Amino acid sequence: MQVAGIIAEYNPFHHGHAYQIQMLREKHPGIRIIAVMSGSFTQRGAPALLDKWTRAAHAVTGGVDLVLELPFVFACRSAQDFARGGISLLSRLGIVTHLAFGTEAEDITLLASFAERIDTVPVQMRLREYLGEGRSYADALTRALKHDEKQAEVLLRSPNNILAIEYLRALRVRAPQISPIAIQRVAARHEETCLQIGITSASSIRKALDAKHPPWEDLRQNVMPMVWNDLQTAHQNSIPREDTLLTLLRYLLLVTDISALASYNGIHEGIENRLIRCAKTAKAYRSFLADVSTKRYPQSQIARLIVHLLLHLKKNQTQDFDTGGVAYIRPLAFNQHGRSLLRSFKEKSHLPIVTRTAEALSKIHQASAECTHIRQMLSFDVRATDLRNLCLPTAPPISCRTDFIMSPKFLSD
Numbered sequence: 001m002q003v004a005g006i007i008a009e010y011n012p013f014h015h016g017h018a019y020q021i022q023m024l025r026e027k028h029p030g031i032r033i034i035a036v037m038s039g040s041f042t043q044r045g046a047p048a049l050l051d052k053w054t055r056a057a058h059a060v061t062g063g064v065d066l067v068l069e070l071p072f073v074f075a076c077r078s079a080q081d082f083a084r085g086g087i088s089l090l091s092r093l094g095i096v097t098h099l100a101f102g103t104e105a106e107d108i109t110l111l112a113s114f115a116e117r118i119d120t121v122p123v124q125m126r127l128r129e130y131l132g133e134g135r136s137y138a139d140a141l142t143r144a145l146k147h148d149e150k151q152a153e154v155l156l157r158s159p160n161n162i163l164a165i166e167y168l169r170a171l172r173v174r175a176p177q178i179s180p181i182a183i184q185r186v187a188a189r190h191e192e193t194c195l196q197i198g199i200t201s202a203s204s205i206r207k208a209l210d211a212k213h214p215p216w217e218d219l220r221q222n223v224m225p226m227v228w229n230d231l232q233t234a235h236q237n238s239i240p241r242e243d244t245l246l247t248l249l250r251y252l253l254l255v256t257d258i259s260a261l262a263s264y265n266g267i268h269e270g271i272e273n274r275l276i277r278c279a280k281t282a283k284a285y286r287s288f289l290a291d292v293s294t295k296r297y298p299q300s301q302i303a304r305l306i307v308h309l310l311l312h313l314k315k316n317q318t319q320d321f322d323t324g325g326v327a328y329i330r331p332l333a334f335n336q337h338g339r340s341l342l343r344s345f346k347e348k349s350h351l352p353i354v355t356r357t358a359e360a361l362s363k364i365h366q367a368s369a370e371c372t373h374i375r376q377m378l379s380f381d382v383r384a385t386d387l388r389n390l391c392l393p394t395a396p397p398i399s400c401r402t403d404f405i406m407s408p409k410f411l412s413d
Contacts, residue, residue, distance in 0.1 A: 001095075002028055002032070002097050002098060003032045003093075003095050004024055004032070004033050004034070004096070004098040004181065005034050005036060005086070005090040005093075005096045005099050005178070006020070006024075006035045006099075006101070007036045007037075007070070007083070007087075007099075007101065007167070008059070009037060009042050009048070010055045010056075010058060010202075011042055011048050011050075011055065011206070012050060012058065012206075012227055013055060013062055013223065013227055014199070014200065014202060014205060014222050014223050014227070015198060015200075015222060015224075016102075016185065016201070016202075017059070017062060018062045018063060018224070019186065021033060021062060022063065025063065027181070028098070031098075032066075032337055033063065033064050033066075033100075034338075034341060036068050036069075036086045037052065037056060037068070037069060037332065038070050038075035038076070039052040039069045040052055040381075041072060041384050042076070043076065043304075044304070045076055045301075045304035045306065045307050047240035047245075047387070047388040049209065049231070049234070049240075050230060050238075050239075051385075052069060052332055052385070053332055053408075054230055056332035056333035056409065057226075058226060058227050058230070060333045060338070061224060061411060064338075065334065065341060066331060066335075066341050067331070068332065069331075069332050070082075070085055070089065071326060071330075071381055072311075072380045072383075073313065074086070074321070076384070079137075079159075080166050081322070082163075082166075083163060083167050084170045084174070085325075085326060086167075087170040087175050087178075088325040088326045089326040090178065091175035091177075092326060092350070093329065093348065093349050094345065094349040095341070095344050096178055097177075097178065098180070098181050099171060099179070099181065100180075100182075100183060101160075101163070101167050101180070101182060101183070102160055102164075102182075102184070103158075103182045105155060105158075108168070108180065110155065111161060111164050111165050112168050112180075114155075114168075115169040117145065118141070118145070123144050123145065126143070127141060127144040131296075134296040135295060136296060138156065139295075141162070142156040142157075168180060195207075196222075205222060205223070209235065209239065214235065219231070236393070237392065237393050237394035238393075239392075240388055242286065242391065243284055243285045245307070245310065246282060246284070246288055248310055248387075248390070249275075249306055250279050252310060253275065253279055258276070263314050263315060264308055264309050265305075265308045265313045265318045266301070266308050266309075267309075267315075269296075271292075271297060274292055307387070310387060311384060313380065321373075321377060326351070326377075327352075327370075327373050327377050327378075328351055328354045328377070329342075329351045329352070329353045331408040332408055333408060333409040333410075333411060334409075334410060335411050336412065339410070352374070355408055357381075357382065357404050360378065361375060361379075382404070385402050385403050386402065
């Protein structure tokens with residue numbers, strides 16, 4: 001049986017995602033599809049529009065068989081760590097044969113060659129040199145690679161192509177048994193912020209939802225009816241407001257000694273001083289991100305840093321998580337085929353399956369390093385959901401410890 005993995009965010013699920021799934025099934029009839037999805041916070045450090053169980057249900061309705069959560073400690077990280085985390089989980093399931101991903105490139109041969117060369121000594125030397133000049137990782141990587149290949153700059157302008165390179169890189173090193181399947185994106189680009197009719201970007205949908213009165217009839221043409229209804233329901237009281245993160249950050253900086261901040265993941269080169277200075281005068285979260293960001297520290301990196309601070313994610317913890325890899329299988333939603341896949345994991349994978357958080361944590365209170373690894377990783381998923389809930393305009397009926405209450409969603413065909 002062929003089983004394809006997709007690493008995604010579905011924030012929100014739209015027709016472009018459905019197209020990718022449709023193309024995958026047309027090219028590989030009978031294939032089963034597992035999506036590894038970020039949970040309460042996205043890779044760019046923002047609270048997800050809708051909760052992870054709702055987004056997972058949308059994905060299953062849109063053609064995925066099983067949605068698993070990518071633990072927060074990998075989901076809210078750089079593109080490289082995001083890719084490594086997703087590949088780590090897919091490779092440990094024991095049944096995944098392919099990885100499917102979207103790309104702007106018609107042919108991934110050149111992307112694959114970039115992935116092979118990233119870890120070579122010359123490229124790594126140039127990469128460190130450009131990073132030392134204060135450039136962002138994406139800019140430094142582009143410059144390091146285009147030294148030998150002039151097409152690199154054009155290809156690496158696309159976030160999807162950068163992520164594709166990181167997927168190919170992680171596959172080559174960590175899961176060579178998994179074959180890549182590239183599906184070229186159609187219509188809107190990943191970073192496009194103007195709403196397009198039909199297939200549009202998730203960024204454009206999120207921007208449209210920022211309005212007090214979103215263009216609902218236009219949005220109806222961009223997403224499935226189920227997604228459209230849930231977005232309408234959530235718009236007034238259940239979509240997170242990022243300004244709350246600024247308030248929480250100000251309190252954290254108020255009660256934390258500046259020397260203690262150095263232990264948190266993402267704190268380097270005195271960036272904490274810039275955070276403190278800008279937090280004193282910022283009037284809104286997004287303008288605060290713009291003020292703090294630099295050529296070396298883009299806004300997405302600053303946003304992730306803030307979430308890591310608020311959740312107390314330390315540098316030594318991320319190092320341990322990266323070394324140990326994903327420690328559990330956490331289903332969020334599935335159909336009948338997905339249920340069969342879960343049964344296969346019990347035979348093929350050594351990872352525990354977490355369906356009830358409280359029960360899982362109660363079973364791993366042993367002092368072994370493996371149990372500590374699982375417990376700490378899972379606790380960050382719980383904290384991330386609680387932090388997202390704090391950002392909601394109106395607190396949900398269960399605003400704390402939601403992960404202990406919710407169960408995976410089963411959607412019958």
